[in-house]
Amino acid sequence: MVKIVRVDPLNPRDEDIAEAAAVIRSGGLVAFPTETVYGLGADAFNAEASARIFKAKGRPADNPLIVHVSSLDMALELGDMPEKAVEVAKKAWPGPITFVVKKKADLPAVVTAGRPTVALRCPAHPVALKLIEAAGTPIAAPSANKAGRPSPTEASHVAEDLGDSVDLILDAGRTFFGVESTIVDVTREPPVLLRPGPFTVEELKSLLGEVEIPPFARGLGEADVALAPGMKYRHYAPETPLILVDFDLASAVRAARELGLRVAVLCLAGRCADADAAINVGSDLYEIAKNLYDALRRVDKVKVDVALAPTVPERGIGLAIMNRLRKASGFKFAATEEELRRLLRV
Ligand code: TXA
Ligand code: MG
Numbered sequence: 001m002v003k004i005v006r007v008d009p010l011n012p013r014d015e016d017i018a019e020a021a022a023v024i025r026s027g028g029l030v031a032f033p034t035e036t037v038y039g040l041g042a043d044a045f046n047a048e049a050s051a052r053i054f055k056a057k058g059r060p061a062d063n064p065l066i067v068h069v070s071s072l073d074m075a076l077e078l079g080d081m082p083e084k085a086v087e088v089a090k091k092a093w094p095g096p097i098t099f100v101v102k103k104k105a106d107l108p109a110v111v112t113a114g115r116p117t118v119a120l121r122c123p124a125h126p127v128a129l130k131l132i133e134a135a136g137t138p139i140a141a142p143s144a145n146k147a148g149r150p151s152p153t154e155a156s157h158v159a160e161d162l163g164d165s166v167d168l169i170l171d172a173g174r175t176f177f178g179v180e181s182t183i184v185d186v187t188r189e190p191p192v193l194l195r196p197g198p199f200t201v202e203e204l205k206s207l208l209g210e211v212e213i214p215p216f217a218r219g220l221g222e223a224d225v226a227l228a229p230g231m232k233y234r235h236y237a238p239e240t241p242l243i244l245v246d247f248d249l250a251s252a253v254r255a256a257r258e259l260g261l262r263v264a265v266l267c268l269a270g271r272c273a274d275a276d277a278a279i280n281v282g283s284d285l286y287e288i289a290k291n292l293y294d295a296l297r298r299v300d301k302v303k304v305d306v307a308l309a310p311t312v313p314e315r316g317i318g319l320a321i322m323n324r325l326r327k328a329s330g331f332k333f334a335a336t337e338e339e340l341r342r343l344l345r346v
Contacts, residue, residue, distance in 0.1 A: 009172035012127050021134035028167035031144040031158045034123040035176045036096050037151040039141030047108035050140050056165035058147045063230040064113035065140040066121050070132035075120045078105045085186040088207045094124035097199040100185040111140045127172050148234045150293035153178045178290035179320045193217045194228045196319040219326030236328040238299040242307045243332045249273045261305040277302035285318045
């Protein structure tokens with residue numbers, strides 16, 4: 001059984017942080033909370049330990065990891081951060097934004113998947129920050145889920161997916177935002193949004209000026225692999241087919257049930273349709289983001305034939321929610337009842 005240590009998210013005990021830091025320093029894997037999702041961490045300068053992350057997750061070797069730092073100074077040792085990015089980092093870090101920059105230090109190739117760039121992020125979670133400080137080394141960490149599965153927003157999700165392949169889980173309860181950090185590639189001019197997250201595009205533009213938002217960053221279609229190596233893979237998906245519904249959810253549920261299917265819906269407050277299973281995700285966008293991955297995990301537990309999810313406005317954190325929903329559905333999107341029926345028949 002994997003060791004799970006319960007910690008207070010704001011005031012973790014020094015001895016618990018020291019224990020986890022010792023695991024990192026000795027080449028082990030620690031799952032730890034961030035303000036977005038749980039990460040699966042290893043010493044970023046230890047190639048063998050970092051390779052274990054890929055093995056534990058079943059992650060393809062060409063998909064690089066984010067390197068977590070506890071300060072801007074630590075980031076500046078690892079990457080060539082353009083002046084613009086430094087200015088944004090000064091305002092936004094610690095926080096849910098990751099910068100892709102030219103890599104500087106000799107980080108192992110396994111961490112950056114052999115790329116000349118590195119993704120850097122300083123997480124706004126006391127447990128994460130204290131862990132990096134105590135370990136005295138940057139921590140390479142992807143989300144702590146099996147490749148393709150929804151990211152973990154609770155320690156139990158990590159244990160469910162990775163179990164004994166992790167040495168220690170620091171359990172600080174539910175993570176705050178529930179969707180992964182915003183990623184922006186600042187090696188390009190204008191900078192390119194690779195993944196929307198809790199740090200909103202609106203905020204990013206106010207700090208960076210122009211930002212390119214390619215269609216894949218909205219979850220529309222396949223990504224340019226040269227730019228975004230991880231985005232080509234299946235993501236966040238439940239085993240049960242999921243369809244995004246952009247018309248009245250109650251009619252969509254009725255149409256699916258008429259075809260003899262058992263249906264689950266992800267419902268927004270006040271819009272719970274008469275389905276076989278109703279999974280409440282909340283009412284405002286932040287609540288929906290926070291509950292989204294747990295809801296996607298629940299979809300498989302209620303044993304239905306199909307799950308339907310409503311769309312949300314693509315503003316603020318809503319852009320991140322729609323990106324995740326589009327990917328989780330494998331781009332299955334119905335704007336009308338006819339389209340839904342067509343998707344349900346195949
Ligand atoms: O909120 C988060 O970012 C969480 C927590 C744990 O910090 N981490 C996370 O990591 O979501 P992961 O590995 O699940 O997603 C990182 C994404 C991947 O899609 C990867 O391809 C991309 O970042 N990435 C990493 N390094 C990159 C690079 N050098 N160039 C382009 N994309 C990169
Ligand atoms: Mg991930």
